[in-house]
Amino acid sequence: MTVRDVERDAMRRALALAVNGPVGYNPQVGAVILSPDGRILAEGWHRGAGTPHAEVDALSHLSPEQARGATAVVTLEPCNHTGRTGPCAQALLAAGISRVLYAVDDPGVVSAGGADTLRAAGVEVEADVLGDEGRELLASWLTVQRLGRPHVTVKWAQSLDGRAAASDGTSQWITGAAAREDVHRRRAAADAIVVGTGTVLADDPSLTARDGAGALLAHQPRPVVIGERATPADAAVRRHPRAPIFSSSRDLARVLNDLRREGVHRVFVEGGPTLASAFVRQGLVDEVLAYVAPVLLGGPRLALGDIGVDSIGGAVRLALSSVERLGDDLLLVAHPVTTPPANAKDS
Known part of the structure; x- marks a missing residue:
């Protein structure tokens, strides 16, 4: 699949939104929802443990009709597990998102797999979009995940x-x-x-x-x-x-x-x-x-x-x-x- 310039721009915006969130146990994550013609429909970021994840935060600003067929641009692979909040991969599917781009794979044993879940449901998924920038943003958090x-x-x-x-x-x-x-x-x-x-x-x-x-x-x-x-x-x-x-x-x-x-x-x-x-x-x-x-x-x-x-x-x-x-x-x-x-x- 080809990543459009407007989608790369949206990823840069998502990375900028991510830093609004706190540095801590959870990663800083940003999300942008694009219309099929490339307009920004909504934005979101993760505000800390127990709060909606970036994708869900962004989707909360849209009606069901607006989200259906849209593209989600996220700095971290949508999670695939239920913790304090539900799995973002399922939230994207329920909203009718048709295309997902993300920068960094989720390294978690439990939380990873969102991309595969989305692909299995017929959603177009593109990984490693501005991956270097995403890994730089999450460098310390990724180190903690690797070391435990x-x-x-x-x-x-x-x-x-x-x-x-x-x-x-x-x-x-x-x-x-x-x-x-x-x-x-x-x-x-x-x-x-x-x-x-x-x-x-x-x-x-x-x-x-x-x-x-x-x-x-x-x-x-x-x-x-x-x-x-x-x-x-x-x-x-x-x-x-x-x-x-x-x-x-x-x-x-x-x-x-x-x-x-x-x-x-x-x-x-x-x-x-x-x-x-x-x-x-x-x-x-x-x-x-x-x-x-x-x-x-x-x-x-x-x-x-x-x-x-x-x-x-x-x-x-x-x-x-x-x-x-x-x-x-x-x-x-x-x-x-x-x-x-x-x-x-x-x-």
Whole structure:
């Protein structure tokens, strides 16, 4: 089937409408209903959990006569299951829609299949219309669907010999200004910044994202403090622009699931060696950022502690994706690999 220019324009409009919806557990979705001659009849978007989906929202503005024979242009494949609302594929069929175009396939095991349902009922369906733009819009949500939890980046700063602090516990500043500015930029790209109570008690961090002059950046990650010890009433984190989340759970997978329900897609962990090691040990790390300064500290305060590795065969293998120089420091970005290295031998 040929996608008309007017339909591509309608998809661009649907993508713009989608961003009106909240970022969270549910995807941002927009929809446009076109007449057979290409006129926009109605528009809609998803306003959050429990509200009508974008297609149903758009159809609600039309009479049955207007919808019959029309084209639905949607940013995400119409869902095929009943949750808090009914299946959008069935709503489109009931309205008499004759043609459906969408940008991104629904990755859900339960919710996918709307396109096949529509085709089986005789509706013309065109997938991947402005798919790249649609996937860009839904990038963080799609990552959560793939992982089943938020994406986790673990960051630490270390000396050249792998220490996160000097023997007396001091750690400010191992790295220079350029590296610290890069950290704040990455904080601002996250939905939540996670630390342990040890870091809060030792350093009293504000956990804000700031520019080089110290001013708050436009987007602030929500602070999350994990640990059994109480956070002092006058701690800097309690003055964060966003209300902190406190958790005493040692089950980090459960913590991540709780954050997902809060609409968190990207987690930035920079809470010290104990917490970083726990995320690695529990297999919950998707990206590692290691800022390495050309200094030597010696002593016992390693950037990572026990991560459950007893022998070289059990090493957590990483694929190095980039190395960047930041002033006098280096930033190494790496991702865990799930397959053994090519030269690995069976024992």
